[in-house]
Amino acid sequence: MTTFKWFIVWLTMTISAAAYLSYQMFAAEEKPLFLPNETTHGHYQIEMQCSACHTPMMGVKQDACTQCHAQDLKDGQDSHPENKFSDPRNFDMIAKLDARKCITCHTEHSPHTTGDMGVTLPDDYCAVCHSEIGEERESHKGLEFNSCATAGCHNYHDNKALYEDFLLKHYGEDDHRFDASEISLEQRMNKTVPVADYDGTVDPEIHHHWSSTAHAKAKVNCKDCHQPDSAVEWSNKVSPTTCQECHQEEYEGFSMGKHGMRLAAGMSPMTPKDARLPMKSSAAHKELNCISCHSDHRFDIKRAAVDACLNCHNDQHSLNYKNSPHFTYWQIDSFGAKTGKGVSCATCHMPRVKKNGKVVVEHNQNATLRPNEKMIRTSCQKCHGLQFSIDSLADEKLILENFKGRPSKKIESLEWVKQREKR
Numbered sequence: 001m002t003t004f005k006w007f008i009v010w011l012t013m014t015i016s017a018a019a020y021l022s023y024q025m026f027a028a029e030e031k032p033l034f035l036p037n038e039t040t041h042g043h044y045q046i047e048m049q050c051s052a053c054h055t056p057m058m059g060v061k062q063d064a065c066t067q068c069h070a071q072d073l074k075d076g077q078d079s080h081p082e083n084k085f086s087d088p089r090n091f092d093m094i095a096k097l098d099a100r101k102c103i104t105c106h107t108e109h110s111p112h113t114t115g116d117m118g119v120t121l122p123d124d125y126c127a128v129c130h131s132e133i134g135e136e137r138e139s140h141k142g143l144e145f146n147s148c149a150t151a152g153c154h155n156y157h158d159n160k161a162l163y164e165d166f167l168l169k170h171y172g173e174d175d176h177r178f179d180a181s182e183i184s185l186e187q188r189m190n191k192t193v194p195v196a197d198y199d200g201t202v203d204p205e206i207h208h209h210w211s212s213t214a215h216a217k218a219k220v221n222c223k224d225c226h227q228p229d230s231a232v233e234w235s236n237k238v239s240p241t242t243c244q245e246c247h248q249e250e251y252e253g254f255s256m257g258k259h260g261m262r263l264a265a266g267m268s269p270m271t272p273k274d275a276r277l278p279m280k281s282s283a284a285h286k287e288l289n290c291i292s293c294h295s296d297h298r299f300d301i302k303r304a305a306v307d308a309c310l311n312c313h314n315d316q317h318s319l320n321y322k323n324s325p326h327f328t329y330w331q332i333d334s335f336g337a338k339t340g341k342g343v344s345c346a347t348c349h350m351p352r353v354k355k356n357g358k359v360v361v362e363h364n365q366n367a368t369l370r371p372n373e374k375m376i377r378t379s380c381q382k383c384h385g386l387q388f389s390i391d392s393l394a395d396e397k398l399i400l401e402n403f404k405g406r407p408s409k410k411i412e413s414l415e416w417v418k419q420r421e422k423r
Contacts, residue, residue, distance in 0.1 A: 037109040040118040041276060042366070045258065046265045053108070065102040068256065072367070076158030076374070096128045097121075105156075117149070117370060126154070139416040151373050151394035152411030161376040166386075167417045173385030209297040220246070243290045249355050251290075253363030259288045260363075278314040286312065302334065305344035320402035321345065341383065351378040372399075387414050 039047040046052050053064045066073075073081070085093055085100045098104050107113075107120040114120050123146035130148075134141045148154045155162065202210075202222060210216050227234045228242055240263060244251035255264035262270045269287040272279035286292060293308035294300070306327075310318060321327050326343035333342035346361070349369070353362045362368070368375035372393045380389035391407035392398055398407050 035109070038111050039108045040106075040111075040114055042118055042370075043108060044276065045262050045270060045274060046267065049265045049267055052265045060103055060108075062101055065106075069102075072256075073157060075367075077160050078157050079159045080156055093129055097125065126156075137416075137420075139412070139419065149371070150411070151371065152390035152413050155371050155373065158371075158374060161373050162413065164417050164420075167414050168421060170381075170386035171414050171418050173387065175385050175388040177381075177383055177385060206297050213297075213299045215299060238291065240289045247290075249360045250363050253361075253367075254290070257364040257366050259292075259365065263289070272312045279312050280314045283312040305346035305350075306330065309345040309349075316400045317402055318345075320400065320404065324402040324404045326403065343383070347382075348375060348379040351375070351382075353378055387411075390414075 035047060038044065043053070053060050055061055055064070080099055082100050084090060085098070094100065105119050105121050105125070110120050115123075119125070126148040127145045134143065149156070153162070160166075210222075215221075223234075225238045225242055226236065228245070240251065240254070240260070251260075254260040259270060262268065269289055271285055271287055273284040293304040295303065306321075310321065326347075329339055330342035330344050333339055349365050350361050350363060351368065352359050354360075362378070368378060373390065376386070376389050376393070380393070384392070388407070390411045390413065391409050392403060394409040394411050395407040398405060
């Protein structure tokens with residue numbers, strides 16, 4: 001009988017230990033006990049949710065990567081899609097670099113071997129397959145083996161903004177264009193719109209704020225957000241999923257970006273204290289959701305485009321925004337002028353794009369951040385020529401100064417394409 005009791009004790013302890021370890025590995029929101037090392041800038045927010053990437057006893061499946069990034073690769077017209085390496089004619093490439101799996105290049109928990117783009121391969125990984133490029137192209141002779149991914153040149157997954165025909169089409173453009181503003185003055189100023197009569201049952205100040213919004217114009221009232229289902233009680237805190245009911249594209253982008261990826265993984269909201277970029281201490285515990293930027297009842301897109309960003313971000317690039325020509329023209333436009341030159345934080349990092357046949361704000365910041373030349377088509381070229389845009393994005397010092405001045409870099413891509421066309 002004693003042996004049986006000890007067996008029960010052993011079994012109970014074993015089950016308890018297994019449950020605790022499983023919780024630490026796959027459920028805990030605090031730093032897991034067995035986190036082997038820190039993760040990259042792209043995944044660190046969800047590193048506590050191990051199950052987002054890992055399958056017990058099976059490692060990281062390819063599906064775990066494509067579940068989040070498949071649409072990005074499709075939109076970017078992936079230059080190295082999986083089927084390229086699955087083609088038997090390219091089998092020799094797999095022997096050099098098995099690019100059919102994301103984890104071949106992107107291995108997490110390896111901070112000492114991880115580059116800025118989250119790649120854990122040596123800098124010469126491009127040369128493994130393209131070692132003959134110096135002989136094939138005169139312009140590439142003598143280039144450094146690790147210079148392929150320099151801004152304005154090659155991007156492994158998304159070269160859409162750098163295709164040769166695109167470079168050639170925009171060769172010789174003026175540095176400043178100022179002819180493609182997609183935001184009307186009325187939108188920036190958030191003009192008052194006609195609304196239904198006020199019945200006196202709502203706080204007058206809240207009603208005043210709401211009455212000047214697009215929600216009021218569309219007759220979206222208090223209950224539509226605070227009590228969307230009559231079977232549930234009124235809630236003062238509106239869930240982002242409630243916003244999703246009407247703003248599907250925006251919510252999808254938000255959940256894929258750094259602001260909303262924790263919510264998409266079933267975790268608590270992101271807070272500025274969790275960020276790796278410098279953030280203002282006054283905003284440290286602010287939860288990031290839809291109303292963090294759009295406020296509770298104003299939904300002011302002008303505030304969301306600048307002040308909402310600067311209330312949290314405290315890095316050098318953000319702090320220098322108000323000293324830049326971008327902000328100067330933004331102020332001028334905000335006071336009623338129609339220069340079309342105003343550039344807010346959102347103009348570049350959350351631009352208006354076409355999705356499903358309509359223009360929406362791209363709420364996924366990852367779509368324009370890394371590599372930064374991804375923002376050339378959606379943002380830079382609304383105001384600037386291609387050469388100026390590429391050179392500016394390659395100038396790290398100019399980026400920190402928030403583009404106050406001219407680029408000191410000169411990327412030769414456009415000249416090379418032009419010379420090749422003449423042959």
